[in-house]
Amino acid sequence: MLRFWRNPEFVRHCRAExxxxxxxxxxxxxxxxxxxxxxxxxASRASExxxxxxxxxxxxxxxxxxxxxTTYVRDIWRLFYRWLMLVQAGVxxxxxxxxxxxxxxxxxxxxxWDFQRTTRLTPGELLVGKLLGEPVLAYFMVICCFxxxxxxxxxxxxxxxxxxxxYAMIMMGALFIGLVGLWLSSLLESRRGFGLLAAIGLFVxxxxxxxxxxxxxxxxxxxxxxxxxxPLLQVDTAPxxxxxxxxxxxxxxxxxxxxxxxxxxxWLVVMLVRNLxxxxxxxxxxxxxxxxxxxAFVNFVVYAAFHPRSETFWVQGDMMTRPTAPTPxxxxxxxxxxxxxxxxxxxxxxxxxxERLKVWSRRRAEGKxxxxxxxxxxxxxxxxxxxxxxALLVWGLLAWRSVLGFERNVLSASALQLLTVLLFVTGDxxxxxxxxxxxxxxxxLKGVLYLGLYYATAIVLTIVVSLGSQPFAEALSAVLTPxxxxxxxxxxxxxxxxxxxxxxxxxxxxxxMIAVITRRVQRPAN
Amino acid sequence: MPIIAAQQQIETVIELNNLSKEFxxxxxxxxxxxxxxxxxxxxxxxxxxxxxxxxxRMACGLLAPTxxxxxxxxxxxxxxxxxxQQYVGYLSDFFSVYxxxxxxxxxxxxxxxxxxxxxxxxxxxxxxxxxVGLEVKRDALIRGLSxxxxxxxxxxxxxxxxxxxxxxxxxxxxxxxxxxxxxRNLLRGLRDQGTTVLIxxxxxxxxxxxxTSIGIMEKGxxxxxxxxxxxxxxxxxxxxxxxxxxxxxxxxxxxxxxSSEVSGVSLDSVEGRFHFSGTDAELAQLLxxxxxxxxxxxxxxxxxxxxxxxxxxxxxxxxx
Numbered sequence: 106m107l108r109f110w111r112n113p114e115f116v117r118h119c120r121a122e123x124x125x126x127x128x129x130x131x132x133x134x135x136x137x138x139x140x141x142x143x144x145x146x147x148a149s150r151a152s153e154x155x156x157x158x159x160x161x162x163x164x165x166x167x168x169x170x171x172x173x174x175t176t177y178v179r180d181i182w183r184l185f186y187r188w189l190m191l192v193q194a195g196v197x198x199x200x201x202x203x204x205x206x207x208x209x210x211x212x213x214x215x216x217x218w219d220f221q222r223t224t225r226l227t228p229g230e231l232l233v234g235k236l237l238g239e240p241v242l243a244y245f246m247v248i249c250c251f252x253x254x255x256x257x258x259x260x261x262x263x264x265x266x267x268x269x270x271x272y273a274m275i276m277m278g279a280l281f282i283g284l285v286g287l288w289l290s291s292l293l294e295s296r297r298g299f300g301l302l303a304a305i306g307l308f309v310x311x312x313x314x315x316x317x318x319x320x321x322x323x324x325x326x327x328x329x330x331x332x333x334x335x336p337l338l339q340v341d342t343a344p345x346x347x348x349x350x351x352x353x354x355x356x357x358x359x360x361x362x363x364x365x366x367x368x369x370x371x372w373l374v375v376m377l378v379r380n381l382x383x384x385x386x387x388x389x390x391x392x393x394x395x396x397x398x399x400x401a402f403v404n405f406v407v408y409a410a411f412h413p414r415s416e417t418f419w420v421q422g423d424m425m426t427r428p429t430a431p432t433p434x435x436x437x438x439x440x441x442x443x444x445x446x447x448x449x450x451x452x453x454x455x456x457x458x459x460e461r462l463k464v465w466s467r468r469r470a471e472g473k474x475x476x477x478x479x480x481x482x483x484x485x486x487x488x489x490x491x492x493x494x495x496a497l498l499v500w501g502l503l504a505w506r507s508v509l510g511f512e513r514n515v516l517s518a519s520a521l522q523l524l525t526v527l528l529f530v531t532g533d534x535x536x537x538x539x540x541x542x543x544x545x546x547x548x549x550l551k552g553v554l555y556l557g558l559y560y561a562t563a564i565v566l567t568i569v570v571s572l573g574s575q576p577f578a579e580a581l582s583a584v585l586t587p588x589x590x591x592x593x594x595x596x597x598x599x600x601x602x603x604x605x606x607x608x609x610x611x612x613x614x615x616x617x618m619i620a621v622i623t624r625r626v627q628r629p630a631n
Numbered sequence: 632m633p634i635i636a637a638q639q640q641i642e643t644v645i646e647l648n649n650l651s652k653e654f655x656x657x658x659x660x661x662x663x664x665x666x667x668x669x670x671x672x673x674x675x676x677x678x679x680x681x682x683x684x685x686x687x688r689m690a691c692g693l694l695a696p697t698x699x700x701x702x703x704x705x706x707x708x709x710x711x712x713x714x715x716q717q718y719v720g721y722l723s724d725f726f727s728v729y730x731x732x733x734x735x736x737x738x739x740x741x742x743x744x745x746x747x748x749x750x751x752x753x754x755x756x757x758x759x760x761x762x763v764g765l766e767v768k769r770d771a772l773i774r775g776l777s778x779x780x781x782x783x784x785x786x787x788x789x790x791x792x793x794x795x796x797x798x799x800x801x802x803x804x805x806x807x808x809x810x811x812x813x814x815r816n817l818l819r820g821l822r823d824q825g826t827t828v829l830i831x832x833x834x835x836x837x838x839x840x841x842x843t844s845i846g847i848m849e850k851g852x853x854x855x856x857x858x859x860x861x862x863x864x865x866x867x868x869x870x871x872x873x874x875x876x877x878x879x880x881x882x883x884x885x886x887x888x889x890s891s892e893v894s895g896v897s898l899d900s901v902e903g904r905f906h907f908s909g910t911d912a913e914l915a916q917l918l919x920x921x922x923x924x925x926x927x928x929x930x931x932x933x934x935x936x937x938x939x940x941x942x943x944x945x946x947x948x949x950x951x
Contacts, residue, residue, distance in 0.1 A: 113743035121731040215727045220788065223691050223721045224744035225713055382712070384694050386654075459655050460697055544655065630658040 113226065114234020115241070122242045131242065135249040139189065143253075146184040150177065182260030187338045189254045190271050193247050194330055197279040199308055200243035205286030206304035208235045210293035213385065228381035232374065236283050247275075270359055271337045278330025281366040282311060288373045291380060291388075299550070318347040321431070321439065324410040327361035328369075350412045352504070368406070372399055376454075387461070390454035393479055393486045400451050400490040401497065407443045408501035411436065413508050433502055433509045434593075437519045440501065441590050444494045445526045451490050452534030453549070455483040459542050459626070466626040482538065482619065484531050491527040495520060517598045522590040525604065528611040529587035535618040542625050560586060583607050642669045644718075644796055644827045645690065650699035652685050652851075659685040661851040663699070667829060667844070669795070672822050674838035675831040676942055677848035683831035684724065686848070687800045690829065691721040704795050717745065720794035722785050724801035730774035734765055734784060737773060738791050745792035755791060762817060763787040779810045786814070790821065797821065799830040815841050847942060869894060869906035871934040872914070874921075876901060881925030890917055904934065 109115050154177060161170035212218035221231060237244070258268045286304055293300040311329050318326035326332045327349050336346070336358055349361035356364075376390045391399060413431045457465070461480040468474035469481070477485050498519055502511060533556050540552035563585040571578030580603035583589040589604040645667040652660040660682040667673045675683045688694040690701050692708040692715060701708040706715040729737055735756055742752045760769055763783040768776060776784065782802075789797060797818075803811045818828055819841055832838055838845070846856040855862050869892075876883060878901055887893045892909035907914055918931050 113740050116743070117729065117732065117736075117740045120733075120736050121729065216723070216725055217727050217729060219693055219723060220721070220726070220741070221744070222693060223716055223719065224741065225716050225746045226744045227713065387695050460653050463653065464697060542655075628656065630653045630656055 109233050109237050112230055112234040112238075114221075114231055115238040118234070118238030118241045122238075123245060127242075128245065131246060132249050135246050136253075138192075139250060139253045142188045142192065143185050146188060147181050150181045150184060179261055182257050183263070183339075186254060186257035186261050186263065187340060189250060189257055190275065190334065190338055193250055193254070194275045194278065194334055197240070197243050197247055197275060198282045198311070198330060201240040201279045201283035202286040202304055202308050202311075203301075204239035204243070205236060205283040206289045206300055206307075207296035208239050208287055209290040209381070210300050211290070211296040213293075214295050214297075222382050228378040231381050232287065232377050236280065236287055239287075240279070240283060243279075267337050271334060274330055274333040274337065274359055274362065277362060277366050278334075281370050282308070282330075284370050284373050284377075288377055291377055294385060318349075321412055322407075322410045323347045323412050324349040324351060324356065324361050325365070327358055327365050330362070333358040333362040351409050353412065353508070368402070372402070386458055389457065391451075393455060393477070393483075396451045396455050396486060397490055397493065399454075400447050401493050403447050404440070404444070404494050404497040404501075407440060408497065408504060411439070411501075411505065413505065431509060433505075433512055433515045434518075436502065436505065436509060437498065437515060437522065438591055440494070440498050441519070441522050441526055444491070444523060445530060445587065445590070447494070448487055448490055448527065448530040449533065452483050452487055452530060453537065455486060456534070456538055456541055456549070457482070462542070462622070463626045463630075466623065470627075482622065483534055484615065484619075487527060487531050487534065491523055495523050498523070514596060518595045521595050521598065521600050521604075525587050525590040525608065528608055528615070532611045532614045532618070535615055535622070539618055539622055539625075542622060579603070580606075584610060643667065644669045644704050645673075645829060646700075646702040647686070647690065648700045648702070650686070650689060650701065651697045652682075652689060652694060653697045658851050660689070660696075663851075663853050665846060665853065665856055667827055669827050670822055670825055671844050672818060672828040672830065672842050673844045673846065674842035675829060675846050675848060676838065677833065679833055681833075681848040682851040683833075683848055684800050685851075687721075687798050687829065687831055691719050691798050692716060693721075717792065718795040720789035720792065720797045722789045722797075722799050722802050724804055726785055728773050728781050728784055728788075730772070732773055733770055734760065734768050734773060734776070735770065737784060738787055741788045742791050747792055755793075759787045759791050762790070762820075764813065779806050782806055783810065783813075786817065790826075795825070795827060797826055797828045797830075799828065801832055802830065803832065869908040870914075871904055872907050872931065873904045873934045874898075874902065874931050875929040877927035877929060880927040883921065883926055886921050886924045886926065887917075890920075893917070 154173065157170055157173045161167055209218065212221065226234070254272075255268070285307060289303055289307065290296070290300065312331065313329075315326050315329035315331040315335075317323065317328075318332060326347070332349070349356045349358050351361070351364075375395060379392075379395075380388045380390065413436075457480055462482075465474050465478055465480035469476075469478075474481065476482075499516060502509070502515065536556065537549060537552035540548040540555070545551055563582070566585070567578050567582040570581055580601070583592065583601065583603040584607040587607075589595070589600070589607055592601070592604065594601050595604065643666045645665070647663050647665045650660055650663040651658065663682075663686060665673075675686065677683055685694065689696050690703070690708070692701070692712045695709055703715045704718045706718070708715040708719075729740070732740065738756045738759060739752060742755060747755065760766055763786055765780060765783060765787070768780060773781065773784065786799075786802065789799070803814055806814060818830070822828060822841075822843075830838065830842070842859065844856070844858045845862060847854040855865075857865070874883070883903065884896065884898055887896050887898075887905055890907075890909075890913075892907050892913055893905050894908065895904075895906040897904050907917070909917075914933075918928065921931075922928055
C-alpha cells in the first residue's frame with residue numbers, strides 16, 4: 106500500500122487509462138467544467154446581489170447592501186469551492202464504486218482473472234492495485250481539479266485545516282466505497298445485470314445513509330461521505346445539527362467516518378484477502394471464528410453508536426428532533442432487529458460449498474471432524490453468535506443503565522426474543538445451504554427469493570385471517586414468522602403458546618433440512 | 632497407478648498424488664497419480680470431459696483438490712501457492728488479454744507480477760517477444776493483434792518468468808498450421824532448456840512428434856501413463872511389420888508361418904502385414920529367409936504406432 110505506485114496492477118491501470126492522448130483530453134474537459142461551475146456561481150451570486158440592491162433601494166437599507174458587498178467576492182469563491190468539492194466527491198465516489206464493482210467480475214467474464222491468480226501477486230497487492238487503479242482516471246480528474254479548488258479555498262479565505270479535512274473526507278469516502286465495490290465484484294461471476302444494479306443501489310444507500318443522523322444511531326450517518334463533508338463545506342449551518350456520538354460522547358463527523366471506514370473496511374479487507382485468489386466455487390467470505398468476531402464487532406457498534414436522547418418527529422412537513430427517554434425494551438427491540446440482519450449475514454458468509462460439505466461429512470463419518478468444524482454446517486456457529494449477541498446485550502443494557510434504567514425481566518425476555526430470531530434465521534440459512542446443494546442456477550439468489558416468497562405469503566395469509574379474527578392472526582404470524590421477537594407479551598421467561606408453536610415448527614424444519622442435507626452429501630459421486 | 636520414470640535419477644518436477652476433484656455429484660478427477668521428471672513434454676490426452684482441464688487447473692493452483700496433493704518442484708501448490716507459482720507458467724484454452732495495453736506493457740506487467748528482478752525484465756521482454764515472433768508488434772496495442780498473435784502473446788506471458796513447469800491447456804486451439812508448427816518448435820526449444828511441459832489436447836496430431844510421454848484420461852481416471860515408447864511396448868509386445876513384394880514372386884505365407892515369432896498375418900497378392908515378437912537379429916534373419924525363399928521384396932519396414940493409434944486402442948471413448 107505504501108509503495109502503491111510500484112504495484113504492477115496499479116501501473117497496468119495507469120498505462121491503460123492514462124495514455125497521453127486520453128489525459129490530454131481529460132484535462133481541458135475538467136477545466137471547462139470547472140469554469141462552467143465558476144460562472145454558474147458568479148451568476149447566481151450576481152443575481153442575488155441585484156436582488157439585494159433592489160431590496161435595499163426600496164427599503165433604504167444601504168447598510169445591508171454594503172455588508173453584502175463586503176463579502177460578495179469571498180462568497181463567490183466559497184460557493185465555487187463548495188460546488189467543486191461536492192462534484193469531486195460525487196464523481197470520485199460513484200466512479201470508484203462503479204469501476205471497482207466491475208473489477209474482479211469483469212476479469213472473470215473476460216477470462217483474464219485466472220492469469221492474475223497464477224501470478225505471485227498476493228491478494229493484498231491485487232486489492233491495493235485494483236482499489237487505486239480501477240478509478241485512476243477519476244483520481245486524475247481530482248488532481249486536475251485540485252488547483253482550482255485551492256484557488257477557490259484561498260479566495261474564500263477558508264482555513265487550511267478545513268481544506269485538508271475536506272479532501273481527506275473525499276478520499277476516505279472514495280476508498281471505502283471502492284472497497285465495497287471490490288467486495289461486491291468478488292462475489293459476482295459477471296459484471297452485468299445484478300452487479301451493476303447492486304452497485305447503483307449501494308451508492309444510493311451511501312448517500313441516503315446521511316439521513317440516519319436524525320435517528321437513534323446518528324453516528325451511523327458517518328457512513329455517508331456527506332456527513333463529514335457538508336459541515337466542512339458549511340452547507341448546512343442551521344443550529345442544533347445532529348452530532349455523531351460514541352457511547353453518548355460527541356465525536357467530530359470526520360473522526361466518526363474514519364472510525365467506521367477503518368473498522369468496517371478492515372472486515373471487507375479480511376474477506377477480500379481471504380478469497381481473492383480462490384476459485385469462485387470455493388469462496389467462503391469468513392472463517393467460522395472470523396464470522397463470530399464480525400458478529401461481536403457489529404453488535405458492539407450497535408451499542409457504541411446508540412444515542413438515546415433524540416427522537417425524530419414531523420411538524421407541518423418539517424423534520425425536528427426532541428429529547429426522549431427510551432426504555433430498555435426499546436433498546437432490546439433495536440438490538441433484535443440488528444441481530445436478525447447480523448445473524449442472516451453471518452449465515453450467508455459461512456455457507457459451505459457442496460464439495461467441502463461432502464468432505465466434512467466423510468470425515469465426520471470416520472470420526473475425524475467435529476460438528477463445529479470449519480467445513481461443517483453453519484448452525485452451531487449461528488447459535489454461538491446468538492450467545493455472544495446476548496452477552497453483549499446484557500453488557501449494553503448495563504452500560505446504558507444510567508440513561509435507560511434497568512429491569513431484570515428484560516434480560517430473560519430478550520433471551521427468548523433472540524432465541525426466536527435465531528431459530529428462524531437458522532432455518533432460513535439452512536434452507537439456502539440446501540439450495541446450494543441442488544443444481545439450480547444462482548442458488549443463493551433463488552434461495553433468498555424463495556424465502557421472500559414464503560414470508561410474503563405468510564404476511565398476506567395473516568392479513569386475510571385478521572379480517573376474521575385478530576387474535577388468531579397474531580398467533581398465526583407468531584407461528585409462521587419471527588415477528589414474535591417483538592411481541593410485548595414475551596415477559597420474563599413466559600411466552601404465548603403460539604410463539605412456542607413457532608419455535609417447535611422451526612426446530613422440526615431445521616431437523617428435516619439437516620437430514621435432507623446429510624443424505625445428499627453422503628450420496629456417492631458419479 | 633502407473634508412475635513414469637520412477638526409477639530415473641532425474642529430478643521430478645510435477646507430482647500429482649492421489650488427486651481427486653468432485654463437482655457437486657460429479658467426480659471430475661479420480662485418484663490421479665503422476666510424476667513427471669524434468670525436461671519431459673507430457674501430453675495429457677482424452678476426450679472432452681475426461682478431466683484434463685480440471686487436472687491442469689489443480690496443478691497450477693487455480694482449483695483446490697477435493698483430495699490429494701500437487702507438488703511443483705517439490706512445493707505443495709495448495710499449501711504454498713506463492714512459492715509454487717514462481718515455477719509455473721499457465722495457459723488456458725479460452726483466454727483473453729488486456730486489449731488496452733501494448734505488447735511490451737502486457738509482458739512487463741506479468742514480469743513484475745511474477746516478481747522478476749527489475750534489472751532483467753527489459754531484456755527478458757525482448758527475448759520473449761523474439762521467441763514468440765512478435766518483434767514488429769512490440770509497441771502495438773493488443774486490441775489490434777490477430778487471434779493467432781494474441782495466442783502467441785499468451786504463450787509469451789506464460790514463459791516470461793522462465794518457469795520450470797509449463798502447463799498448457801489446449802494451447803494450439805485457434806492457431807493456424809504455421810503457428811502450430813512454430814508452437815511445437817518453441818516447446819521443443821523450451822524442453823531443451825530444461826522446461827517441463829504438461830500439455831493437454833484432444834487433437835492427437837497436435838501432440839504427435841514432440842511429446843516424450845503421454846497420459847490417457849477417461850472419465851477422470853488415468854488409463855495409461857508413461858513414455859510413448861514404453862506405453863507402446865507395453866500395449867504391443869509384438870512389432871507390426873509391413874511388407875510389399877513383386878507380383879508372381881514365391882508365396883509369402885508359408886515362409887512367414889514357419890517362424891514362431893510371427894503372428895497376426897494379413898496378406899493379399901502383393902502386400903501384407905504381420906506382428907513380430909522376436910529381436911532385431913531374428914527380424915533380419917526372417918527377411919533374409921524371405922529373400923532366399925524367392926520372394927522379391929520391395930519393402931520391409933516396421934510400422935510405428937502413432938499417438939492416435941495408441942489412443943484409439945486404449946481408449947474406451949467414454950465421457951462423463
